[in-house]
Amino acid sequence: MTERYPQGHKYDMPDARGHFGPYGGIFVAETLMPAITELNEAYQRYMQDPEFIAELDADLRDYVGRPSPLYLAERWSRELGGAQIYLKREDLNHTGAHKVNNTVGQALLAKRMGKTRIIAETGAGQHGVATATVAARLGLECVVYMGAVDVARQALNVYRMKLLGATVVPVESGSKTLKDALNEALRDWVTNIDNTFYIIGTVAGPHPYPAMVRDFQAVIGREAKQQCIAQAGRLPDALVACVGGGSNAIGLFYPFIDDKSVKMIGVEAAGDGVETGRHSAPLCAGRPGVLHGNRTYLMADDDGEIIETHSISAGLDYPGVGPEHAWLKDTGRAQYVNITDDEALAGFHALTRMEGIIPALESSHALAYAMKLAPTMRKDQIIIINLSGRGDKDMHTIMQREGISL
Amino acid sequence: MSRLANKFADLKASGRKALIPFITAGDPYPEFTVPLLHEMVAAGADVIELGVPFSDPMADGPVIQRASERALSHHTGLRKVLSMAMEFRKTDQDTPLVLMGYLNPIEIMGYEDFANAAQRADVDGVLTVDLPPEESEACVSLLRERGIDQIFLLAPNTNAERIQKMDAVGSGYLYYVSLKGVTGAGHLDTADVEQKLQLIRQNTALPVGVGFGVKDADTAKTIAAIADGVVVGSALISKIEANLDDPQQARHEIITLLKSMREAMDV
Numbered sequence: 298m299t300e301r302y303p304q305g306h307k308y309d310m311p312d313a314r315g316h317f318g319p320y321g322g323i324f325v326a327e328t329l330m331p332a333i334t335e336l337n338e339a340y341q342r343y344m345q346d347p348e349f350i351a352e353l354d355a356d357l358r359d360y361v362g363r364p365s366p367l368y369l370a371e372r373w374s375r376e377l378g379g380a381q382i383y384l385k386r387e388d389l390n391h392t393g394a395h396k397v398n399n400t401v402g403q404a405l406l407a408k409r410m411g412k413t414r415i416i417a418e419t420g421a422g423q424h425g426v427a428t429a430t431v432a433a434r435l436g437l438e439c440v441v442y443m444g445a446v447d448v449a450r451q452a453l454n455v456y457r458m459k460l461l462g463a464t465v466v467p468v469e470s471g472s473k474t475l476k477d478a479l480n481e482a483l484r485d486w487v488t489n490i491d492n493t494f495y496i497i498g499t500v501a502g503p504h505p506y507p508a509m510v511r512d513f514q515a516v517i518g519r520e521a522k523q524q525c526i527a528q529a530g531r532l533p534d535a536l537v538a539c540v541g542g543g544s545n546a547i548g549l550f551y552p553f554i555d556d557k558s559v560k561m562i563g564v565e566a567a568g569d570g571v572e573t574g575r576h577s578a579p580l581c582a583g584r585p586g587v588l589h590g591n592r593t594y595l596m597a598d599d600d601g602e603i604i605e606t607h608s609i610s611a612g613l614d615y616p617g618v619g620p621e622h623a624w625l626k627d628t629g630r631a632q633y634v635n636i637t638d639d640e641a642l643a644g645f646h647a648l649t650r651m652e653g654i655i656p657a658l659e660s661s662h663a664l665a666y667a668m669k670l671a672p673t674m675r676k677d678q679i680i681i682i683n684l685s686g687r688g689d690k691d692m693h694t695i696m697q698r699e700g701i702s703l
Numbered sequence: 704m705s706r707l708a709n710k711f712a713d714l715k716a717s718g719r720k721a722l723i724p725f726i727t728a729g730d731p732y733p734e735f736t737v738p739l740l741h742e743m744v745a746a747g748a749d750v751i752e753l754g755v756p757f758s759d760p761m762a763d764g765p766v767i768q769r770a771s772e773r774a775l776s777h778h779t780g781l782r783k784v785l786s787m788a789m790e791f792r793k794t795d796q797d798t799p800l801v802l803m804g805y806l807n808p809i810e811i812m813g814y815e816d817f818a819n820a821a822q823r824a825d826v827d828g829v830l831t832v833d834l835p836p837e838e839s840e841a842c843v844s845l846l847r848e849r850g851i852d853q854i855f856l857l858a859p860n861t862n863a864e865r866i867q868k869m870d871a872v873g874s875g876y877l878y879y880v881s882l883k884g885v886t887g888a889g890h891l892d893t894a895d896v897e898q899k900l901q902l903i904r905q906n907t908a909l910p911v912g913v914g915f916g917v918k919d920a921d922t923a924k925t926i927a928a929i930a931d932g933v934v935v936g937s938a939l940i941s942k943i944e945a946n947l948d949d950p951q952q953a954r955h956e957i958i959t960l961l962k963s964m965r966e967a968m969d970v
């Protein structure tokens with residue numbers, strides 16, 4: 298892995314068993330242990346295999362369309378009257394979000410491991426689409442689990458997955474959202490462990506997923522760092538990214554962790570407001586616990602039952618968060634803030650009207666926080682926002698919310 | 704010796720096998736549970752696995768998922784389950800009771816508080832589905848100090864090295880999950896189970912219970928011939944689900960099924 302990371306990188310989390318301090322680890326049913334060990338061995342091996350890395354890099358360039366631009370939002374920055382805002386344009390990737398960086402990588406691993414069947418969970422449907430896409434390309438069977446509530450609010454992405462040849466299974470249990478889709482995908486994996494590769498879409502799950510998904514997404518931060526130095530002549534002052542499970546955020550943050558002058562800010566979904574209890578902000582308002590294979594901050598009640606989450610954005614509607622974010626929060630290296638549904642919508646409209654870019658509702662949380670942050674900074678300072686996806690999939694949700702019909 | 708070790712030693716001495724019913728605490732409503740536990744003992748249960756409802760039962764099939772949802776609709780969480788265990792123990796000092804569930808409720812309560820509460824309730828064992836031996840030391844040592852056994856699951860794809868790990872940290876018994884899948888799924892293959900039990904026996908002297916796929920007296924009998932204990936869960940809970948409008952009928956059907964298993968196992 299050495300050539301993929303900057304020389305002299307001091308931060309070396311996680312440890313061999315996947316711990317980020319007290320967080321992370323492997324907390325799964327016994328049937329999954331052999332599969333997880335097999336996956337970990339493959340991941341450790343191929344991430345140091347020059348041939349694998351060359352194939353991954355070629356796919357990222359020719360299929361995903363990388364590098365994605367780092368775009369200076371000049372008009373919007375001027376309007377806000379503070380820091381210069383750059384957007385890392387993950388919305389321009391093939392399939393419209395950062396999710397594909399990870400699915401391309403995991404699919405290559407699946408192929409190397411001889412697995413013939415791919416499963417995935419999805420919330421907004423972006424990860425499901427990105428998984429169905431790579432499965433189509435490799436000719437692998439693909440089953441995507443999606444909460445029934447999300448199937449309804451992300452109908453366009455459901456149709457895209459079906460076009461791509463995937464089977465979409467609506468999950469009717471629990472809160473019928475992302476966490477329940479993850480439960481169902483885990484149940485499938487236990488049952489079909491021999492031929493099935495589970496492509497998790499964020500930096501959650503048991504080790505090695507949080508580290509592996511981070512490593513595949515870290516291309517975002519590596520590019521952003523080079524581009525910022527090339528275009529602005531220096532490092533940014535702040536990085537801002539939305540946090541659902543935390544993959545786009547860690548992808549941007551990770552290569553900057555040792556650059557102590559760079560502030561890292563993760564934006565969680567406050568839904569109706571953290572004080573109402575109707576939100577999806579475990580880092581801001583949750584507590585440590587164990588869910589879906591790792592120890593991290595969760596939204597749980599006093600009995601340890603998981604609390605239902607709320608967010609206008611399906612991709613942020615998750616009660617947990619990647620364990621590395623839990624660690625970065627506790628150590629103070631990153632800060633975590635939250636943005637309500639209404640604020641996110643204001644961010645959505647601002648970027649659309651000021652820059653002609655329609656962002657995903659998830660990314661709009663990061664935009665909305667940057668709208669508060671930028672005016673407090675000097676004009677010679679720089680913010681990089683991870684524009685994790687484009688907003689086409691959200692038209693229906695926004696029209697409904699704003700009472701518009703065509 | 705722990706109540707579990709005693710029980711398995713007694714059974715062995717009399718040439719019998721343990722009948723181990725699993726039910727979800729608080730399903731379909733809280734008052735249903737403790738009387739049912741006593742009746743199950745009267746029907747021939749040797750050890751009871753009492754399921755702690757969890758909002759996200761990742762290793763369970765639809766039957767136990769829905770049982771958890773019914774129980775949680777009346778807020779039966781870990782603390783309530785501990786009080787049920789305590790109530791059961793008031794009139795039964797003999798039957799080992801094992802709490803089975805997921806780690807998060809224990810994490811949120813705190814390992815030490817949980818261990819103390821489990822001791823106060825005179826619980827005999829704890830089986831935590833998503834706590835593999837590698838992560839278990841902190842919790843297991845607190846339980847062990849209080850004489851409570853930690854029971855581990857073995858799967859069809861568990862190798863000898865891992866069986867030895869479970870043997871080292873686990874006590875009471877080991878629970879062999881007879882198929883790759885979730886609870887309530889498919890049919891078990893006796894020949895496969897028999898072969899796997901050989902490997903397990905080579906690597907542990909702990910008693911081995913077998914579950915997942917035990918549905919009726921016939922499967923109970925087949926498994927009893929090769930294992931130390933027979934675990935039955937979804938088949939019992941299905942009776943609750945089939946009789947939601949008539950809990951007495953559910954109770955009756957559960958007891959009838961258990962009795963038939965007991966008889967088949969003892970001949």
Ligand SMILES: Cc1ncc(COP(=O)(O)O)c(C=O)c1O
Pocket residue numbers: 394395396420421422423424498499500539540541542543544545546611612613657659660685686687
């Ligand atoms: C565009 C976009 N951004 C962000 C997310 C949130 O995921 P993560 O926090 O893993 O980046 C999603 C998830 O669906 C998404 O589609």
